[in-house]
Amino acid sequence: MFFERSYRRSDVGPAVAEIRSKLAVLGLLVVDVDATGSLSAALFDEATDRAVREFQQQRGITVDGIVGPQTYHSLDEARWRLGDRILSFVPARLLAGDDVAALQQRLLDMGFDCGRVDGLFGAETEQALREFQRNVGLRPDGTCGPATFKALSQLVRTVVGGRPHAMRESEAITRAGPTLSGKLIIVDPGHGGDDRGVDGHGLDEAGLVYELAARVEGRLAATGSSAFLTRGPDGSMDEVDRASFANAAGADLVISLHMDAHESADAGGCATYFYGNDRIGHHSAVGERFANLVQREICGRTDLQDLRAHPKTWDLLRRTRMPAVRIEIGYLSNPGDAGRLADPDFRDVLAEAVVAAVQRLYLPPDQDTDTGSLRIPALRA
Ligand SMILES: [Zn+2]
Known part of the structure; x- marks a missing residue:
């Protein structure tokens, strides 16, 4: 009117x-x-x-x-309630209404970043809706029609109250049980192909993380779990495709391996990143817990400096449906770190630390043991 x-x-x-x-x-x-x-x-x-x-x-x-x-x-x-009308992105005149705000709030609750809850169906809302659709196996057309509305209602009902996303993630971990047998873990060596990542002291990141990933894969296999690498020694993939690979595989966990470099040779240490977005006050609780376990195990078994766990919104972390971390293990620009990483025995210790962190993630708290004390034979399923 x-x-x-x-x-x-x-x-x-x-x-x-x-x-x-x-x-x-x-x-x-x-x-x-x-x-x-x-x-x-x-x-x-x-x-x-x-x-x-x-x-x-x-x-x-x-x-x-x-x-x-x-x-x-x-x-x-x-007057609009979610489901009353079909919602989509109309650039010339953004759809506005309480139904759009409800959609945004639900997307945010489930960890899909649509930006502010402003009741305006903009490009960010469309993007978040597409991600949601992809995640639940619907055609990712960015339009909220009957099928999408139904999927939203069903999922939201199961997660109402408290910190829904965190609760859902934690429940999945509990349901998965303490044994690593049967778990599917994606080990992602960063970079690859023409993209060599950082380098220093005669080491290149893409080659080194592949070698380390192979060690992690071997140890995971020994526990009875299945481990997939996202790439071969020479292959490459962008971050979005790596996330899609993990989602398509239905993985339980994603571990991305990287090394860092800095213009200052003094910079060194190990940091682990999990999905988190301070702007919307959302983060992956299990991702954070796993990131902290990785830091504890690596820094408890080596003398790498503990640069702690931090939230990030990188594609691999944000677009994966399962808990995912990216570990930046040492600085190739740091003589001490590079010297350690060049030693195959040191990389063995790193691989063992990563697998111990995986085991610890699935252990009920009462069965947990001291940091650095888990040994691979004890982890066998
Ligand atoms: Zn890297």
Whole structure:
């Protein structure tokens, strides 16, 4: 409807009738059904004035009892419930409504970053919706139609309350049980192909992380779990494809291996990253726990400096459905770190530390042992 002028107390007409019916739908005004179409239904009376003010108060807009364009548009947006209409990204005129805000809130609750919950279906919301669709096996068309709405309702119902994403992740880990047998773990050597990553002291990251990944893979196989590498010694893949590979494989866990470098030769140590986004206050709780375990095991078994665990939104961390970490093991620009990493025995210790962290992730707390004490034979399923 074309809405130019403002309506207030004592006004009469079809526009007032429409305003009153919108307020009634929101439960703010009782409209006598029998009176519909009569003069009283079209009158901006005292009850209408009170209802408009209450609505304005709720919405955080100016409370003046006057229905101008701002209040009218807010009334119009407030009537939409998720599932009432098909939602999609219309660049020329963004769809706006409470249904869009509900969609955004649900996406955020499940860890899909659609930016702010602003009730406007913009590009970020479309992107997050596509990711959600991809994750639940729907066609990723970025449109919220009946099938997507159904998937959203079903998932949301299971995660209401508390920190839904964290709870769901933790439950999956508990359900998975303490043994590594049967678990599918993706070991991702970073870079590869023409992309060699960082280098220093005669070492190159792509080659070294592949060699380390092969050691981790061998140890995981010895525990009865299945380990897949994302690439061969010479292959390469971008981060999005690596995440898709892990998702398609239905992996339990993703471990991405990297090394770092810095212009200062003094910089050194080991850091582990998990998915987390401070802007929306969301992070992967299991990812964080696993990242901390990796740090504890590596830094407990070696003299690499502990640079701790940190949240990041890198594609591999954000787009993987399962807990994922990226370990930056040592600085090739640091003579001490590079010297250690060049030693195959040292890389064996690193591989053992990573596998011990994996085992510890699945162990119930009462069966946990001291950091650095788990040895591979004890981990055999
Ligand atoms: Zn790297």
